[in-house]
Amino acid sequence: MKRVEFGGVVVEVDEKRTSSLYEDRYDGCQCDGCTNARVTRVDATPPRQVEIITALGLDYQNPYLSASERRPHHRRPGYSRRNSCWVAYGTIIGAESTPQVSFDRWNWIWTDSSRSRAGLAVENLVHMKLDSAGLIYIVASNSIPRLYLEVCGFRSERGVQACPRCNSHWRETGYLKRTSRIPDWYGVPELRGVLRNGKQRVYVEFCSECGRMEHRLVDDKPPFRRKSLKGRDQQRIQRRILRAIERKGLEAVMRELSQGHDLYGISGK
Ligand SMILES: [Zn+2]
Numbered sequence: 001m002k003r004v005e006f007g008g009v010v011v012e013v014d015e016k017r018t019s020s021l022y023e024d025r026y027d028g029c030q031c032d033g034c035t036n037a038r039v040t041r042v043d044a045t046p047p048r049q050v051e052i053i054t055a056l057g058l059d060y061q062n063p064y065l066s067a068s069e070r071r072p073h074h075r076r077p078g079y080s081r082r083n084s085c086w087v088a089y090g091t092i093i094g095a096e097s098t099p100q101v102s103f104d105r106w107n108w109i110w111t112d113s114s115r116s117r118a119g120l121a122v123e124n125l126v127h128m129k130l131d132s133a134g135l136i137y138i139v140a141s142n143s144i145p146r147l148y149l150e151v152c153g154f155r156s157e158r159g160v161q162a163c164p165r166c167n168s169h170w171r172e173t174g175y176l177k178r179t180s181r182i183p184d185w186y187g188v189p190e191l192r193g194v195l196r197n198g199k200q201r202v203y204v205e206f207c208s209e210c211g212r213m214e215h216r217l218v219d220d221k222p223p224f225r226r227k228s229l230k231g232r233d234q235q236r237i238q239r240r241i242l243r244a245i246e247r248k249g250l251e252a253v254m255r256e257l258s259q260g261h262d263l264y265g266i267s268g269k
């Protein structure tokens with residue numbers, strides 16, 4: 001049994017039983033919000049939150065579920081709110097829930113025995129198929145930097161070298177926008193001058209697992225990196241064909257295509 005006190009209320013977790021809940025639980029969602037949460041989690045989680053989650057026998061980097069906060073909340077430019085929930089077999093001693101414990105103005109945590117109440121913060125939680133007897137929900141609400149707003153052409157790539165911090169080969173890569181806040185967030189203020197100056201671009205790579213950042217200056221002349229044009233060309237062809245169907249009718253276009261006309265650039269020219 002693991003125990004932690006939350007604002008005067010003691011929470012106990014049966015770590016052995018709980019670990020079975022996480023056996024095949026892996027958050028592989030590639031959407032911007034989930035990727036951003038994964039990449040920023042190691043550096044943006046308050047140390048006290050890491051301590052609490054770890055003391056309960058849980059992995060602070062792998063919540064059972066996490067989701068962006070959709071309801072309006074106080075604004076903090078460049079940041080968004082992410083709510084994470086760890087599900088555990090345990091007890092909140094003598095209470096249905098604990099008070100909310102705030103780490104600072106932007107981050108807090110609480111525990112609840114009601115899934116529907118915890119589900120107000122992490123909406124998909126209520127739909128999860130879980131054997132609810134004896135489950136409690138540890139919910140953290142965190143303000144995290146939105147890297148997607150600060151980087152252009154952000155995309156995932158597999159690197160040759162493993163991350164020296166966590167051994168992952170996956171990276172989120174892109175170029176800093178001119179007004180990016182990342183030089184301040186990541187403690188490289190000299191990059192602000194480079195961005196303002198505009199003679200060079202700043203290429204960045206974030207480890208997809210632990211968020212470790214590396215950067216490199218490149219000359220400001222294209223191509224900055226090889227681009228796959230396949231998807232773009234296919235979309236162009238589709239648009240051309242759809243427009244032709246509107247104009248000439250489906251039959252006429254089908255006839256043209258069957259006769260091998262290259263009116264629509266299908267040969268890829
Ligand atoms: Zn997602």
Ligand SMILES: [Zn+2]
Pocket residue numbers: 163164165166167168207208209210211212
């Ligand atoms: Zn890493």
